Amino acid sequence: MSPSVQAELVCFxxxxxxxxxxxxxxxxCPKCGGLxxxxxxxxxxxxxxxxxxxxxxxxxxxPLDASGVWRYRELFPFLExxxxxxxxxxxxxxxxxxxxxxxxxxxxxxxxxxxxFNPTGSFKDNGMTCGAAQARRxxxxxxxxxxxxxxxxxxxxxxxxxxxxxxxxxxxxxxxFGKLAQALEYGAKTLEVEANFDQxxxxxxxLAEKLGIxxxxxxxxxxxxxxxxxxxxxxxxxxWNAPDWVxxxxxxxxxxxxxGKALREAWExxxxxxxxxxxxxxxxxxxxxxDLFHKGGEFHAVxxxxxxxxxxxxxxxxxxxxxxxxxxxxxxxxxxxxEQEIADAKAQIGRAGIxxxxxxxxxxxxxxxxxxxxxxxxxxxVVAVLTGNVLKDPDYIYKYHTDQLQAPGGVKIRSTxxxxxxxxxxxxxxxxxxxxxxxxx
Ligand code: F0G
Numbered sequence: 001m002s003p004s005v006q007a008e009l010v011c012f013x014x015x016x017x018x019x020x021x022x023x024x025x026x027x028x029c030p031k032c033g034g035l036x037x038x039x040x041x042x043x044x045x046x047x048x049x050x051x052x053x054x055x056x057x058x059x060x061x062x063p064l065d066a067s068g069v070w071r072y073r074e075l076f077p078f079l080e081x082x083x084x085x086x087x088x089x090x091x092x093x094x095x096x097x098x099x100x101x102x103x104x105x106x107x108x109x110x111x112x113x114x115x116x117f118n119p120t121g122s123f124k125d126n127g128m129t130c131g132a133a134q135a136r137r138x139x140x141x142x143x144x145x146x147x148x149x150x151x152x153x154x155x156x157x158x159x160x161x162x163x164x165x166x167x168x169x170x171x172x173x174x175x176x177f178g179k180l181a182q183a184l185e186y187g188a189k190t191l192e193v194e195a196n197f198d199q200x201x202x203x204x205x206x207l208a209e210k211l212g213i214x215x216x217x218x219x220x221x222x223x224x225x226x227x228x229x230x231x232x233x234x235x236x237x238x239x240w241n242a243p244d245w246v247x248x249x250x251x252x253x254x255x256x257x258x259x260g261k262a263l264r265e266a267w268e269x270x271x272x273x274x275x276x277x278x279x280x281x282x283x284x285x286x287x288x289x290x291d292l293f294h295k296g297g298e299f300h301a302v303x304x305x306x307x308x309x310x311x312x313x314x315x316x317x318x319x320x321x322x323x324x325x326x327x328x329x330x331x332x333x334x335x336x337x338x339e340q341e342i343a344d345a346k347a348q349i350g351r352a353g354i355x356x357x358x359x360x361x362x363x364x365x366x367x368x369x370x371x372x373x374x375x376x377x378x379x380x381x382v383v384a385v386l387t388g389n390v391l392k393d394p395d396y397i398y399k400y401h402t403d404q405l406q407a408p409g410g411v412k413i414r415s416t417x418x419x420x421x422x423x424x425x426x427x428x429x430x431x432x433x434x435x436x437x438x439x440x441x
Pocket of ligand 1: 359
């Protein structure tokens with residue numbers, strides 16, 4: 001960080017705005033309980049020079065430059081030096097065109113920013129590399145999180161790589177095996193609690209304070225700083241031409257907060273000439289943010305959130321005040337989609353040769369609704385962020401394609417775009433017959 005740049009924590013609550021040292025171990029404002037965010041002063045970069053610097057770093061083999069997060073480090077200068085950084089070369093995720101998925105979504109074209117290409121298979125790595133660096137800078141030895149699976153997989157990996165002890169709390173029976181397997185493989189101490197995500201988060205916050213463990217959920221402002229890089233990288237890949245819309249799934253709403261902050265800050269320092277609109281998509285059974293956005297008034301948590309997209313099975317998202325601010329600032333929208341809509345959109349993303357986990361597919365399902373409603377124009381320039389890798393939840397995929405998928409409550413999901421495997425005997429003649437039936441040969 002250049003000596004003229006000052007970083008501090010500031011309360012997000014506009015009626016409080018208390019400030020704290022960047023090295024204070026805080027997740028909420030001690031004065032009012034509001035969320036905290038990192039704020040920088042003394043930043044006066046030349047936008048053209050920054051763009052050149054970011055581009056030049058793509059040709060560099062230095063670990064910090066090769067990371068698709070730290071490449072943009074001037075835009076989140078919260079460290080004094082980079083000795084505590086743990087990088088697994090996160091970020092560097094592609095922008096992919098998908099004409100078939102565009103058609104399904106009612107668009108002329110669509111681009112997916114696929115965060116599933118990250119080292120642990122989700123966008124969490126963008127934030128975790130920053131959270132882990134801050135933990136190490138503060139001299140913390142143990143880190144903890146509650147997770148619907150991806151945060152825990154990511155935290156386990158970065159903790160292991162950075163010599164930190166990882167403590168993970170999961171909602172028992174409600175995370176995919178792929179994600180649980182990652183936590184175990186990366187050596188995290190893993191507790192499966194018989195409660196839902198929201199209940200466990202409350203529990204872990206009390207424990208973290210008592211036991212002096214550093215909390216790496218997205219309430220941690222440094223996670224948000226890292227996740228900003230998803231937008232920076234996307235814009236860099238588009239030569240800093242802003243799309244009309246950025247569409248993403250909403251669960252705990254950390255990503256919505258991070259994307260909004262990134263776009264605002266990029267616009268403020270002249271990296272962008274206009275703000276894209278954010279469209280946040282929730283699953284129908286876990287849509288408190290949709291309700292808040294459309295009904296107004298006070299925030300009401302959903303006590304028993306339900307969705308097969310377990311990554312976003314969250315009824316009491318901690319970051320809703322930030323997310324609401326960001327969606328409003330960008331003139332954005334919030335939509336919700338059904339289990340059937342998510343499942344079919346996911347199959348279409350698969351058919352495009354791209355694939356993603358269920359929560360990520362809420363984006364395309366939401367786009368289909370928003371174009372049908374005339375909110376997103378058919379010819380709009382849309383970037384949808386796919387948050388997790390197709391292999392995160394193979395059980396869901398198998399059930400969908402074999403017509404066995406059931407929504408919470410037992411309602412059957414139609415296998416609209418099902419693709420079953422065929423069991424055949426070890427007999428060339430019979431196999432030939434089967435293949436000819438499908439007219440494939
Ligand atoms: N997509 C995936 C694949 C996720 O894992 C998550 C959140 C989201 C979307 C929602 O993002 O919370 O920033 O709104 N997963 C968290 C976890 C909660 O514990 O892994 P958000």
